[in-house]
Amino acid sequence: MTTLLEVNDIETYIGQYHILQGVSFQVKKGEVTVLLGRNGAGKTTSLRSIMGLNPIQDGRINFNGEDISKLATYHIANRGIGFVPEDQGIFGELTVEENMKIAMQKQDDATLARLDKILTLFPDLKTYWKKQGGYLSGGQKQMLSIARAYLNKNELLLIDEPSKGLAPIVVEKVMESIMEMKDETTIVLVEQNFRMAMGVGDTYYIIDDGRSVDTGNMKELADNEELKRKYLGIA
């Protein structure tokens, strides 16, 4: 399997704070790579650094063999990376329809087919098509955010804690959608919900104190109690 995204020893400052102090990971095409770690370890910042929202000071980010670490955010997005941020990034005063419309880069048949597919997956979005994004429930916002990122032909999706604050039944739904998208695109997932991570992940990386400290196959992690206790606080 080829490597789609290669994050190589990146360092990121936010203001005067040294948040990422050497994060490295490799994302293989077609896999779901899960970033695990405690709150404040640097998972969200890692995703934001890939998107260019928190530019890196040092290191390299290769996407499809191209160094994207110095590119502007919109260029990175146009290379084929979709982003579902932690706060979902819904435009609250725009309707569901308008939120989707902004995301739509092309209006070709393939895009419309994807739109159809995602609306079948998340029928709620269809029901509330004309409703303002700000009035959606937390789960619906998450669905809208994922749908928006899925709409374009992205090779890679960065999804930040999609299960956060959602009811278990909605988490199931989101998980299902990620499994569905997995066939077409590669995914980097930040997730605190270990069950969800187990359910969809292939490879894991653990980030602690701004550094990547461990990696392996998701299945192996399930049995490694020590690692789980040490970095994830679960056992």
Next chain:
Amino acid sequence: MLTQIFILAIFAMSYDLLLGYTGIVSFGHAMFFGIGAYSTGVLLSRFEPTLLWLIVSMAVGMVIAAIVSYFVGLLTLRLSNHFYAMLTLALAGLFLVVAEKWRSLTLGNDGFTFRVPDIMRDRLSFYLICLLLMVAVFFLLMRLTNSPMGKVLVAVRENEARTQSLGFKTIHYKLISSVVAGVIASVAGSLYVMSLRFVNTSVFALDVTLDALLMTILGGVGTLIGPIIGAAIIEVSHHWLTELGKFYAIFERWIIFFGILYILAVMFFPKGIVGSLREIRWKRKPSKVKTKNKNKRIAG
């Protein structure tokens, strides 16, 4: 001309307290300058031009300036920089209009002349008084900014939310800063009209605020000594450009040069002359800079 420099330096230093130490951008500083100017002008022309009345008039100006700055601050200092700048600009505009319309008191744009106490008529003694006051204000502000309160003000400038979360009532500190700045500006206004023995509505004009801004920024924000240097440079070059204007018409519009200079200064030398000089001194001691950064890293 030196006297003018001293007076404007007092005014610019009061502005520096706001901009440089507290991080507040006020576009209405002329308000307080004008209040001082009119208090002195009106009282000295209505009553005997004695030293007593002069002191009373300056005190009246300071009290009015304190009251006005307190209420303006109370109303607007909670708001973001944008609002504050905009509102002070609008309020200063209001003061200008009031001064224009209230002709029975101010004679509008025509203004009026008045007599000043004898001691102020003497150029040398007036010069010395202005110098003395400038030095006094300098040390007063120095004292203030080096005091624990001054540290809080700088903290407000750097990060207001965090200062607040540390338990400081930031609005309280900002209010004190703006009242002190207002009162000192009023003193500068009183001295200014005394040097001219004439007052008209131009003391409320935006140009007055802009002068203070330019002097502070050019000299060095947050340094106190910077505004004094800035005042000197601006006054001297103003004088010089006006002279040139007699020969070349373009120099009559000297404000353009100041404006361009100002834009360039904001863009490229936001620290001003004094700040930039200090920075150069820093760079000469690279070891020190390094340790500082290291500390920061650990702190982060």
Next chain:
Amino acid sequence: MDLLLNLTINGLATGMLIFLLAAGLTLIFGLMDVLNFAHGGLFAWGAYSGVWVYGMTGSFMAAIAGAILTGIILGFVTERFIIQPVYGNHVQQILITLGLMLVLSEMLKVVFGPNQIVASPPDYLAGSWQLGDVVIIKYRAFIILIGVMVFALVHYVLKNTKIGLTVRAGVMNKEMVQALGINIKKVFMLVFMIGSAMAALGGVLLAPYSGVIYAEMGMDFAILAFIVVVIGGMGNFVGSLFAAMLIGLSGAFMTYYVPDLSLAVNMLLMAVVLVVRPQGLFGVKG
């Protein structure tokens, strides 16, 4: 009756001019987080360049086009060379745009001379209509018409086109707009240019209305526009229309009944709004 109607029309016409100025200000602020203190300077440049074109060509429509063009060019230059270098630093932005305001008004004096310039409406807009015992001055009706048209156009674009959606989305969440693959800087520049063009249009329309133009008019109107932006809510386009009408009407009535207090009343209005509803009367929720 006649008087009330006339004052209302006066107020609406003035309000429209303020709206043209304030709308750009509020859009730019909402999207870019930049409060452009030089906006009034663009207004004055619109007036001067428009009157100049009018004098050269004799066509008022050409004057309007010239003013808009001036606004677009100055807007581009301002955004690119003044705003972009200090992007993200509020204090520097505030300071630098005020400096630009100064330079813009002084440049007017250099280019067009320091004196007031007289302007009058074209023949077909001079005079008035007599409807029964009501007299309507044509030029004022014209200003109101143009204002309504501009409002409708911009409102339509914001509501229904992709670029309009992008602008509205940008006001809410700039990062996400970029993460969706849109170059927000281009959007910034476009909005800045449109805002400047609207200000310049307001300026040229004002010229025959007030009869004279002078270099400081930019600042005078900018202060009114600031008041409007505060009352209407920063970044709120529709709010700025209502607030501008409010200010225009209160200005017209106050000038007639208690002329000395007209600015004071507007300031008072603003102070009350700030204390009671700092997000503006028509403030955006959340």
